[in-house]
Each structure stands twice: as C-alpha cells, then as structure tokens.
Amino acid sequence: MVDLKRTELSLHAEKAVLVQSYRAHEREFARAALKELDELARTARANVVSVLTQQRNQPDPASYLGAGKVRELARLCERVEADIVICDDDLKPAQVKNLEKRLEVKVCDRSELILDIFAQHASSLQAQLQVELAQLEYTLPRLKRMWTHLDRMAGGTIGGGIGVRGPGEKQLEVDRRLVQKRISDLKSELEKIESRHHRTAASRNEKFHTIALVGYTNAGKSTLMNRLTHAGVAVKDHLFETLDTRTRTWSLPDGREAMLSDTVGFIRKLPHHLVASFHATLEETREADLLLHVCDAAADNAVDQINAVESVLDSIGCGEKPGCLVLNKIDATDDRARLPLLRRQADPAVAISAKTGEGIDELEATVQEFMDVSQVELSVETGVGNGRLFSLLYEKGAVLGRSYNDGKVSFRVKVPPSVAGVIEAMGGKTRRIERTPTAANP
Ligand SMILES: Nc1nc2c(ncn2[C@@H]2O[C@H](COP(=O)(O)OP(=O)(O)OP(=O)(O)O)[C@@H](O)[C@H]2O)c(=O)[nH]1
Ligand SMILES: [Mg+2]
Structure with a gap:
C-alpha cells in the first residue's frame, strides 16, 4: 500500500547537485535564478555540493539535459557522492524517471523543493493541511514514479512480486484511490477551518480599512509588519518564513486605524497547487482595500521579483487592486541611483527601510492619503x-x-x-x- 508520508521529500543534510538548463539570451536571468535555487535548497537544509548548467534552446523533453550532459552529471554525482539532483525547472514525470535511471540518485524539481520548504515551515494546522494537500495533488500524477523507487529499493519485490516489472496496475489503482480519498478528506477539513476563519475576517472588516502586505519571499514584509504594529511576527533571513496570515491594528499618525495583514511570500514559478491550496490564506489579500507590495530594493533582480509578484497577484484575481510599491531595505542598497528606476515600476511608490525606520513617515502619509480618497x-x-x-x-x-x-x-x-x-x-x-x-x- 502507498505510504502517504512518502510524498514528503526530506532534503535535510542530503548532498545535493543543482542543475539548470537555460537559453543563451537568458544568461543574466539564469544566474539570478540559480542563486535563488541555491537559497531554496539551503533553506530546505540540503547540503549543496556542486552545480551543473547547460545552455540549450529548450530543456530536453526526455531527460531535461542533453545526453552528453547527463553522462557528465552522472560522473559528477558519483564523484561528489550526491544523494539528490535538484533541477531549476519543473520536470515531467518521464524526465524524472529517465534521469533517475541514468544517475542512480533521487531527482527533484523546483516545485517539489518549494513544497518541501513549505512542509518544513508550516506550523499552524491550516498551513500543514494546505501543504499536505498541495503535495498530494502534485504526487497523484506521479504515483507510478514512487513505485519505481520502491521497486528498486526492495529489489523488485514490492508492487507486483518477484519478476514483475513495475507496479501491479491493481495496486496502483488502490493507491490512487487512497490518495484521492485523503485529498477529499483534507479539502473538507480545510473547508471547516476556512468557514470559521471567514467569520472572524468578516467581523474585522466591519470597522476599518484593510491593508495587506504582499511581496516576494524574504522582501521584509514581516519586519515591516513588526515595525508598524509591534506584532512580534518571526523574521528570518530565509525563504518562506511566514506561511500564515497575521492581522493587527495599525494606528496611523493622524489617529485613524487600519487592519494590517502580513501574509505568505511569493516566488517566481510558485507551484500552482500551492496557490490553489493556500487560497484561504490568500483571502486577506483578495479582500484588502489596499495592497502594500513590499520589494527588496537591494536585490539584483528586484525588477524580476516585482514582475513575479504582479503575476501571482493577477493569477489570484488581485491584479486590479489599488496598490503601493514599497521599496524596502534602502539601508542596504549600495547604489541609491537605482531607486528612481525602481520607483518608476509603479505609482505610488515609496522607499523605506523597515529595519531603520527611514521613509516610514512617507509610507504612512501615502496610506493616509489613500484612506482619504x-x-x-x-x-x-x-x-x-x-x-x-x-x-x-x-x-x-x-x-x-x-x-x-x-x-x-x-x-x-x-x-x-x-x-x-x-x-x-x-x-x-x-x-x-x-x-x-x-x-x-x-
Ligand atoms: N538591511 C535590511 N534588512 C531587512 C530589512 N527588512 C527586512 N530585512 C531582513 O530581511 C530578511 C527577511 O525579512 P522578513 O521580514 O522575514 O521577510 P518576509 O518578507 O516576511 O519573508 P517571508 O516570510 O519568508 O516571505 C531578514 O533577515 C530581515 O532582517 C531592511 O529594511 N533592511
Ligand atoms: Mg514573513
């Protein structure tokens, strides 16, 4: 029988090789993406030991990298005694299967890595159930692949008996039904939590303007939340620290109050299963009167991060919401000449440091003005x-x-x-x- 827990991939202390296929005209972008993959892998507590990249027009449909590069990767994995290969793109189940066969190590893709981090960081029951749901939805079409692993590990005796190649179709069907049942149980459990949550959110909305902090992961949303409301939200220099929405009263200098929500961070190519299963957590964002889009102005790829956030906002139906771009971490921005360029990304835009408090008065004035009009x-x-x-x-x-x-x-x-x-x-x-x-x- 399928072990539902096997859907969790623990990368803790695993020796990992990062792999990326990129197009020639995307060299700069690819470099930033690789740096981000490295950060993601380290956040998942993997031990990154090597990196291999290939410039190609598009990833190989059968094995992600070309045949020669796969051989090079196999030699590399052997030399560094890798436990896992992490690819920067999402892989089709067949690509994973082919690569694992040739490399003889586990292969995981970007979505799986992000799901793993979410699983490690989920502390509330709601977040845990949402992550489990996303992981199972991700796993369902890949169940065969899980069985291939079991086959190899147990010398081909599981899922069909000695001499039978691959899983027994009957067993696979049973497993599929088991996973589907768990998915529907999780959905109904989440619905119950969501309806309770909805009632409290609705009663909060009665009194105030509602404002949500949105933005790329690690942009400083929780740091800003703490500065504005003394909420005591955990702040860490790693990705996806916050997975639950926290709402607090924000008292503005003119005496008015607003409800401010800190919420889950976004990233480029956020797995769509995660967006779907976190829809309740994203409710505050959808219901807000104003979005404060916090961005890390000190990041080399700040503009790409802004665009990635805009596209997730579009995908959850918030593209047209009134917003203010908050350029954060200006204390760490070496080149302040970049700020006017970043300011041009949106109107209004304010530059602040959530850490030192610089620019907070301008942010407050902008929000008060918004509340007036x-x-x-x-x-x-x-x-x-x-x-x-x-x-x-x-x-x-x-x-x-x-x-x-x-x-x-x-x-x-x-x-x-x-x-x-x-x-x-x-x-x-x-x-x-x-x-x-x-x-x-x-
Ligand atoms: N130099 C500097 N660092 C900051 C500033 N704001 C936040 N940070 C740092 O950036 C890191 C991430 O901050 P968080 O507030 O946890 O970021 P977040 O957007 O809530 O991140 P997630 O919850 O993971 O999406 C922490 O190490 C903060 O100390 C700032 O204005 N200046
Ligand atoms: Mg946070």
Missing part, C-alpha cells in the same frame, strides 16, 4: 429597527445625511470600499453615489 459614497436603505447597522455606519463617522420614508431609513455615508459588502450582509440596501478616485487610479 478611497472612501466610497453610498446611499444605504434599511428598516428603522436595524440598530446594529446604524451603529456600524456612525462608528465609521462619515454619515452625510439621513431621511425617513415609509418605515425605512436612508443614509448617505462614506465608507471604506470593503465595508460596502458588510452593510449588505447586515441588511442594508446599498447604491453607489459616485466613484471617488483612488490613490492608484487618480
């Missing part, structure tokens, strides 16, 4: 007995007028955009009076 003006009609809704509207402090008609009361109010849905949910019939321009769309 992003209010929406609504007419709200409800029954005269709906006291709960009355208090909500007055708590916002922006009731512009009130009139009674036929047992109904109509308000004219200004509220943060995220509150409109809450008013409807509390029995208020809303109509937008005019569209006020936002900071991002003046």
Whole structure:
C-alpha cells in the first residue's frame, strides 16, 4: 500500500547537485535564478555540493539535459557522492524517471523543493493541511514514479512480486484511490477551518480599512509588519518564513486605524497547487482595500521579483487592486541611483527601510492619503429597527445625511470600499453615489 508520508521529500543534510538548463539570451536571468535555487535548497537544509548548467534552446523533453550532459552529471554525482539532483525547472514525470535511471540518485524539481520548504515551515494546522494537500495533488500524477523507487529499493519485490516489472496496475489503482480519498478528506477539513476563519475576517472588516502586505519571499514584509504594529511576527533571513496570515491594528499618525495583514511570500514559478491550496490564506489579500507590495530594493533582480509578484497577484484575481510599491531595505542598497528606476515600476511608490525606520513617515502619509480618497459614497436603505447597522455606519463617522420614508431609513455615508459588502450582509440596501478616485487610479 502507498505510504502517504512518502510524498514528503526530506532534503535535510542530503548532498545535493543543482542543475539548470537555460537559453543563451537568458544568461543574466539564469544566474539570478540559480542563486535563488541555491537559497531554496539551503533553506530546505540540503547540503549543496556542486552545480551543473547547460545552455540549450529548450530543456530536453526526455531527460531535461542533453545526453552528453547527463553522462557528465552522472560522473559528477558519483564523484561528489550526491544523494539528490535538484533541477531549476519543473520536470515531467518521464524526465524524472529517465534521469533517475541514468544517475542512480533521487531527482527533484523546483516545485517539489518549494513544497518541501513549505512542509518544513508550516506550523499552524491550516498551513500543514494546505501543504499536505498541495503535495498530494502534485504526487497523484506521479504515483507510478514512487513505485519505481520502491521497486528498486526492495529489489523488485514490492508492487507486483518477484519478476514483475513495475507496479501491479491493481495496486496502483488502490493507491490512487487512497490518495484521492485523503485529498477529499483534507479539502473538507480545510473547508471547516476556512468557514470559521471567514467569520472572524468578516467581523474585522466591519470597522476599518484593510491593508495587506504582499511581496516576494524574504522582501521584509514581516519586519515591516513588526515595525508598524509591534506584532512580534518571526523574521528570518530565509525563504518562506511566514506561511500564515497575521492581522493587527495599525494606528496611523493622524489617529485613524487600519487592519494590517502580513501574509505568505511569493516566488517566481510558485507551484500552482500551492496557490490553489493556500487560497484561504490568500483571502486577506483578495479582500484588502489596499495592497502594500513590499520589494527588496537591494536585490539584483528586484525588477524580476516585482514582475513575479504582479503575476501571482493577477493569477489570484488581485491584479486590479489599488496598490503601493514599497521599496524596502534602502539601508542596504549600495547604489541609491537605482531607486528612481525602481520607483518608476509603479505609482505610488515609496522607499523605506523597515529595519531603520527611514521613509516610514512617507509610507504612512501615502496610506493616509489613500484612506482619504478611497472612501466610497453610498446611499444605504434599511428598516428603522436595524440598530446594529446604524451603529456600524456612525462608528465609521462619515454619515452625510439621513431621511425617513415609509418605515425605512436612508443614509448617505462614506465608507471604506470593503465595508460596502458588510452593510449588505447586515441588511442594508446599498447604491453607489459616485466613484471617488483612488490613490492608484487618480
Ligand atoms: N538591511 C535590511 N534588512 C531587512 C530589512 N527588512 C527586512 N530585512 C531582513 O530581511 C530578511 C527577511 O525579512 P522578513 O521580514 O522575514 O521577510 P518576509 O518578507 O516576511 O519573508 P517571508 O516570510 O519568508 O516571505 C531578514 O533577515 C530581515 O532582517 C531592511 O529594511 N533592511
Ligand atoms: Mg514573513
């Protein structure tokens, strides 16, 4: 029977060789990508012992690298006594199978590596279940491959008995069903957690503008969260430290308050199974009135990181949300002349150091300005007995007028955009009076 735990790949202390195939015109980009792969492997606590790259028009469909390069890699693996080869791209199951056969070491791809890091860093039950779900979804089409491993390790006796090559199809079918069952159990367990979570998130939205910190992993989101709200979120110089959303009140200098959420970091080619299974964690991002896109301005590939984040935001339906680009780590940016170039990536953009506090006043001013202009003006009609809704509207402090008609009361109010849905949910019939321009769309 399949061991569901085998879907976890532990790279801890494994001797790893990193492998990359890149196109000639992508040399610079490939160098940064390799550095990132190295960081990912070290974050997974692998012991990186060597690197091998090949310039090709496209990866070989059968074995990722060309035949000669695979032979070179096999010799290298033998010499450095590698336990695992990690490829910078996602591999098709057949490519993994072919490479493993020729190299006689485990082969893993970029998605598996990222999934492994998520598994190591998941501390809440929700994050653990989300990662397990993503790992199983990733594994399902590759179940055969797992069996090939078992076959080799047990001298061909598992999955079909001596003399039978490959797994018994019947057994494979049983395993597939087992994995599918676990996937559906995980989904329903997650749904329960998500509905509880949704209720608390909705009640929070009633009062404030909601703002989410988004950005590339290791950009400094949690450091900024701590500076703005004293949340005490863990900060580490490694990738994917934060996997759970944390929300705290942010008191702005003018006395207003906003709800600020720190959230999971993104990366280039984030495995789509992870994005799908973390959809609840990404809820705060989707429901936010404003996204603060934190980027590491000291990183050589800052622009690529900004683009990668934009594309994940697009993929989760947040591409059009009002946002502010926050260029962080300016204390560590040697070449400050780069800042104007980075500022041009988005409007508005502010340069800060979450570490030293430089630029935080400009960030606060930008957010306050956004809060001023992003209010929406609504007419709200409800029954005269709906006291709960009355208090909500007055708590916002922006009731512009009130009139009674036929047992109904109509308000004219200004509220943060995220509150409109809450008013409807509390029995208020809303109509937008005019569209006020936002900071991002003046
Ligand atoms: N020099 C400098 N380092 C910073 C600054 N902000 C954060 N860092 C460092 O960058 C590293 C990552 O910081 P985090 O706040 O954990 O980054 P994150 O974006 O939350 O990362 P993940 O949760 O892993 O996605 C840590 O070593 C921080 O000390 C800054 O303004 N200047
Ligand atoms: Mg973090």
